[in-house]
Amino acid sequence: MKAPTAAICLIGDELLSGRTRDINVQQIAGYLRPLGIPVEEVRIVPDVQARIVEAVNALRERYAYVFTTGGIGPTHDDITADAIAAAFGVGIDKHPDVMAMLQDRYDEIGTEFTEARQRMARIPDGASLIKNPVSGAPGFQTGNVFTLAGVPSIVQGMLQDVGHRLEHGRVVHARTVRVPGPREGDIAEALSDLDKSYEEVSFGSYPWFRSVNDHGVSLIARSTDEAALTTAARKLVELAASVGGDGEIIEGEAS
Amino acid sequence: MKAPTAAICLIGDELLSGRTRDINVQQIAGYLRPLGIPVEEVRIVPDVQARIVEAVNALRERYAYVFTTGGIGPTHDDITADAIAAAFGVGIDKHPDVMAMLQDRYDEIGTEFTEARQRMARIPDGASLIKNPVSGAPGFQTGNVFTLAGVPSIVQGMLQDVGHRLEHGRVVHARTVRVPGPREGDIAEALSDLDKSYEEVSFGSYPWFRSVNDHGVSLIARSTDEAALTTAARKLVELAASVGGDGEIIEGEAS
Incomplete structure (x- = not known):
């Protein structure tokens, strides 16, 4: 067996501007270490589709697993799902299960399920969902790429639904x-x-x-x-x- | 004038393993912001020459300025200077001015200027030095690539000898x-x-x-x-x- 390796692609202008100090590299590397999966490269790219596509395609080619963080919220600069679909050359649409789950969630808390919030249900075709135990809107797995939220507590939560999908290596x-x-x-x-x-x-x-x-x-x-x-x-x-x-x-x- | 842009290449296994949480991206981005130079990409690579060369060459092609941090100390895993020389296809040798400066420094504090410490005088041919007001051993500029230390306080000190070399852009x-x-x-x-x-x-x-x-x-x-x-x-x-x-x-x- 070839040793499994990982790369991380952090997505977000706020990381490049220095507004936000990243903690997700430490968090993801710490989660993968006991699984014997070393992180071998990290890239931080802006909220620009072409840059996300380029980085994800370069990394998924070279490493067994790629983790992206950030850009899957409801606002206009949340373009990661579209970028991942473009990177894999697949379509993207509102996922019926996610639409139903989010509709229930917003009904429960008496909040309108706006068009902006429905953006969070956009999932690339063929992707499998990654549970979000913190705030509902899921991440997703497309091939060997795992797309997670940017908020660290949500990343931590989503990782719990990732480990069982990975081939483990020898622990360093x-x-x-x-x-x-x-x-x-x-x-x-x-x-x-x-x-x-x-x-x-x-x-x-x-x-x-x-x-x-x-x-x-x-x-x-x-x-x-x-x-x-x-x-x-x-x-x-x-x-x-x-x-x-x-x-x-x-x-x-x-x- | 084309707007000046920057990229950062962080070098070090300790950043990828999660042992160390990076602060240099924030620090460098914060220094460049008032100069009107946005950071548009970051890569973190391991202490492996081929990986450093590849990242530096990709980044220096695309961005006006590249800043590397880490790997310029005296130990066997400090290979950044050699990697930069390889990236530019130039030779590398002990720089006479740096040898003299470090010799003085170690004489002053009564410490032997060992072969290991002399590694810190290895500077790619044609590079210009970047002053290190904290611990003596300098960084260096090779073309549009600025090679800095990894220790944040030293990075901060070295940046003071960098700003005047950069073309400034419009401040965001x-x-x-x-x-x-x-x-x-x-x-x-x-x-x-x-x-x-x-x-x-x-x-x-x-x-x-x-x-x-x-x-x-x-x-x-x-x-x-x-x-x-x-x-x-x-x-x-x-x-x-x-x-x-x-x-x-x-x-x-x-x-």
């Missing part, structure tokens, strides 16, 4: 050794040697500088092989000691 | 009207009508849901034309009033 585990004091240059050579010695483990280092008295380097080892990882983490503690640091092994990719 | 101003209460569906049709009526202004709406008692929609108008924007903002206040909301005009893209 991680150990972190936080070393207060040194700079990256102090450990770079030893870390590079470790990286060369352990083929099944990849090593990274992430410096932090909070103040003159609070800086250091987090050393991280990642592997699908738990036994190799245990050895690697012990090596990182030795490396920390060699630069006078008192490193403790923490599960996962701690900061 | 914004006004926000926050309307507690309604959902997007309540204002979508009226907002779409406004968007059609005012050619020089683009309108957006961003819902928020904090709790059952704290939700609503932020309506935003954006334009390079201040007079048109003043009229547009007044129209948004009228729209807010029409759905029973008490909207006040706020400068900029408030959330």
Whole structure:
């Protein structure tokens, strides 16, 4: 089996302008990690159909799964459903099940099911729906592309209806050794040697500088092989000691 | 003059794994906004040379300016400088000015200028340096591509040596009207009508849901034309009033 991989396409002018700081990459990557599906590329594109189509087509070709976020609400700049239909070269129409579901929902809360709200029922032909336990209007799956909302709490909800559709891969585990004091240059050579010695483990280092008295380097080892990882983490503690640091092994990719 | 545009290429496995939540897109977009240079695309790629080369070449072809962040430190996974040289098909070597500057710096703080640290002096042939007022090791400009550090405080510092190199465009101003209460569906049709009526202004709406008692929609108008924007903002206040909301005009893209 080829290892399953994922890409994320965030859609929205507000992310590019800096108005909104994205949290969905972290959220989706965090959801996929225990399924053994690494995120290998992210693109952020504006609310412009041609740009969405181009990005989605490039990504769905290359990665096993693509997740889009944003642009499936009721307003004029919500054009993701149309863009996905265009990317796949299929039609798009109001989906009868979604129309009925939304009609019930709006009846219940005594709100008019306006033409604008009916836009949220537009689903590309042949897509399957993704449940939205938060606000009703669903996402949808078209081939290997999963179209989710942009609001993080709704993304979280929709992901619960996605995992069972994915082929799982081997989970990448991680150990972190936080070393207060040194700079990256102090450990770079030893870390590079470790990286060369352990083929099944990849090593990274992430410096932090909070103040003159609070800086250091987090050393991280990642592997699908738990036994190799245990050895690697012990090596990182030795490396920390060699630069006078008192490193403790923490599960996962701690900061 | 063709309007100047920008793209950002974030480089780093830690962003794709979700370990680190990016803040540099917001930071760079916020720096470019008053210069009239909109960010039109972002890509996040792993620490893999072929992927960096591909993204940088695609982006520098299409946008006036490209900003990369990350991967210019001293460790084995810091491969951005080599990737940029490969993207431009130029050589790369230790830059004599940077070697001298870093040697001075490490002498001053009594730290060995190791082979690993000397990696930070590797600069693509023909690039011009970008000052790093925070930690010394510079970024660099190669053609229309600006290669910056990944650590946000260093990015902020390096940007101060970038603005004067850029052709400025017309600044996009914004006004926000926050309307507690309604959902997007309540204002979508009226907002779409406004968007059609005012050619020089683009309108957006961003819902928020904090709790059952704290939700609503932020309506935003954006334009390079201040007079048109003043009229547009007044129209948004009228729209807010029409759905029973008490909207006040706020400068900029408030959330």
